[in-house]
Amino acid sequence: MSNEVWIVADSKLDGSIRQVTFEALSEAREKIAGKLGGKLCGVLLGSGISSHAPELGEYGAEKVYVIDNELLKNFNTEAYTIALSELIKKHEPSIVIAGNTVFGQDYFPRVAARVGAGVTMDAIKIDVTDDNKLRIKRYSHSSKAIPTQVFHENYPMMTTVRPNSFKIIEDSKTPEIIDGGVEINPADVKMKIIELKTKESERPELAEAERVVSGGRGLSSEDNFRYVYELADILDAAAGATRAAVDAGYCPYDMQVGQTGKAVSPSLYVAIAISGSVQHFAGMGSSKVIVAINKDPEAPIFQKCDYGIVGDLFDVLPPFTQNVKTLVSEG
Amino acid sequence: MRILVIVSQTQDTEAKIEVVSSGDSIDVEGMKWVMNPYDEFAVEEAIQSKEKHGGEVVIIAMGPARALETIRQALAMGADSAVHISDDSFADSDSFATGKVIASEIKKLDEFDIIFTGMKIIDEESGQVGIHVAEELDIPHVSLVSKVVSIDPSGKRVVCQKEIDGGHVIVESPLPCLITCPDAMNEPRYASLPGIMKAKRKPLKTVTIADVKAEELGLTPQSLGKEGARVNTIEIKIPQIERKLRIIKGSAEPMVKGEEVASAARELVEVLREEAKVI
């Protein structure tokens, strides 16, 4: 086994690399690679993505393993599982980390099972113990508990990390770029992506956002969600929602914040017409400042927020948004 | 069609969560145990698939005697039979060992077409067991399926929709295949009274460590239970965030009304700038 520390890049559909990858590189460099005395390496998997490899060097990767293969297009689970598993077997890194994105949640446990690794998901803290075992903290019990977990003798030690948990610190290196040299047999890829629909959004991505404005069932229509979007845009915030709002068709599923949906931890979370369920709080309860606007004084959210107004959103939001707008434009 | 559902019982996380005095596990004294909510969606999806395509739904659960309540609930919802893997040696096994044991029992069943399970368990939130089972059985998995678009039992294919950032994908997989279920993919039904009565007579097989033959799975007695886990919990903390709870209310009634609205809006923006310094 080598003592390399691998960060597997999370790519967006256009091939660009997600923030969480740079966060993981920055944190692993300081908290893990330094202590292990191991090389910090990037891993880049995908189709037509090679040109992005040097970007991983900007955050300290000394080596980047690249597998650029047509079969890895559109995040095919089977192809990714084969690619990363084979790469791990070939180079035997000691630690492998990726982002806890929709995609990371999908193929990372499968790779761990295939290579016999120990694995945890959605870590919010990472470092190593004195005897060089990976140690992580994460949320459990609908985010009401934070266990600390330490790995045993199963290698590699693998974890996904929650986006927006670590600071990005640049450390410019010119990485050695290595062809992963993994073949994927097309016959082993039995699943097919038969349609991929995406909508471009100008707003920041939820998991990465510094501010989030979310709406709940109380918005009562898709059209009314413009109240949420308008405030979000003025604050340069991401727009989120509860499952009740998504379920009712007021907004798309990828806006859902919570136990099932996205986990966010912004400095400001504005909850509009949201009751404050355990499941919603599981995804945003660690936000620094929580603001609630709700017409029900008994809504549970008023027991667990910082600031709030008991009022009808349709009365309160227009002047509130206007005041924010004035303030922001004054700088 | 033969449909399997892997279900588990979980601590009810709506309750207050406290840590035991040794500091490394959750106090389950007096805890309410429920069917893992995500598994309710899995059971519902299985029953709907059976209603459409015919066949049978088999429940598989691993856990102590109390897990029987969850199995009965699934049978009362409309599943046909169940396998209960119950032995104290399995208690606190990690996701790998759990996945291996469940997969080994599935291999002993007759052929099957599809497996449904929850996306994660709400207490431990590991989110791995289903995927480990799929790997162990060497079948594809599709995780976080928001909608099963179609199942073609004779053509042995399933088409699912899955939400991704900024959109969705439609995935086609050969059967057998394992699907993990988030919430909101359907409306789980309640167990009816006749359903509950019928559940008592439905076939239930109990499996113990002797039946599982752990050694053949490459699982020594040491690799089962808490001691054998690949990752150990050494400490649990309850996050404590003190919230300010500065709520602006109306004077006559709780809601701000009339002139109060504008001043409340102004006041809130002011504290967010001056005190919280977030805008």
Ligand SMILES: Cc1cc2nc3c(=O)[nH]c(=O)nc-3n(C[C@H](O)[C@H](O)[C@H](O)COP(=O)(O)OP(=O)(O)OC[C@H]3O[C@@H](n4cnc5c(N)ncnc54)[C@H](O)[C@@H]3O)c2cc1C
């Ligand atoms: C397994 C499982 C997983 C789940 N996962 C998630 C998840 O990931 N995310 C999530 O959000 N939920 C999740 N839920 C659902 C969760 O339990 C709640 O049902 C949901 O969060 C409620 O959303 P809400 O607050 O918008 O709706 P409600 O609880 O109906 O609250 C609406 C609020 O709007 C207020 N309101 C109405 N009209 C107005 C108005 N004009 N002005 C001001 N206020 C108004 C009301 O007073 C009320 O408090 C999950 C549930 C289960 C079982």
Ligand SMILES: Nc1ncnc2c1ncn2[C@@H]1O[C@H](COP(=O)(O)O)[C@@H](O)[C@H]1O
């Ligand atoms: N002991 C168990 N018995 C049966 N199913 C389980 C067990 N543990 C987990 N599962 C299933 O695997 C899914 C994922 O659980 P987990 O990986 O523990 O978060 C759950 O929704 C359950 O359906």
